Amino acid sequence: MTVVAEPIYDSDMACIFCRIVSGEIPAEVVLREPDVVAFLDIQPLADGHVVVIPRAHVALLEELEPAAAEALFRAVVRLARPVREALGAAGTTIGVNNGEATGQTIPHVHVHIVPRREGDGAGSVHTIFPRGARRPLGEVGEAIRRAAGGLT
Numbered sequence: 001m002t003v004v005a006e007p008i009y010d011s012d013m014a015c016i017f018c019r020i021v022s023g024e025i026p027a028e029v030v031l032r033e034p035d036v037v038a039f040l041d042i043q044p045l046a047d048g049h050v051v052v053i054p055r056a057h058v059a060l061l062e063e064l065e066p067a068a069a070e071a072l073f074r075a076v077v078r079l080a081r082p083v084r085e086a087l088g089a090a091g092t093t094i095g096v097n098n099g100e101a102t103g104q105t106i107p108h109v110h111v112h113i114v115p116r117r118e119g120d121g122a123g124s125v126h127t128i129f130p131r132g133a134r135r136p137l138g139e140v141g142e143a144i145r146r147a148a149g150g151l152t
């Protein structure tokens with residue numbers, strides 16, 4: 001499987017997203033809240049490509065404290081319509097590369113909001129995966145429920 005990496009920013013420095021949060025590095029900020037900052041991606045996939053990050057430096061989504069996770073996704077929900085409307089877009093693709101193996105190049109959780117247009121040539125989230133599932137759904141569901149401590 002080919003993983004398309006996100007743009008490399010400046011990997012030999014301390015976390016660039018933390019430096020944006022601190023104001024050390026300028027960014028086109030569109031939302032600044034106590035626990036969240038959102039700004040335009042410096043290598044946008046489309047006009048209006050926003051990156052939403054928690055102020056707390058954690059690499060993976062599952063490492064976020066519950067309150068930070070709530071603040072992050074509240075901000076994503078709050079921004080989805082303004083991003084779409086400001087750019088006159090038909091919709092948005094919202095996604096997280098969660099872990100280095102997925103193409104996450106900055107180890108600080110970030111949610112992409114990318115405005116989409118009819119005929120923009122980009123696919124859906126489904127198009128990044130080959131059809132690779134082979135195990136029965138019931139078996140996989142049981143494994144996940146067990147790992148999650150008995151969810152039903």
Ligand SMILES: [Zn+2]
Binds near residue numbers: 015058108
């Ligand atoms: Zn960071």
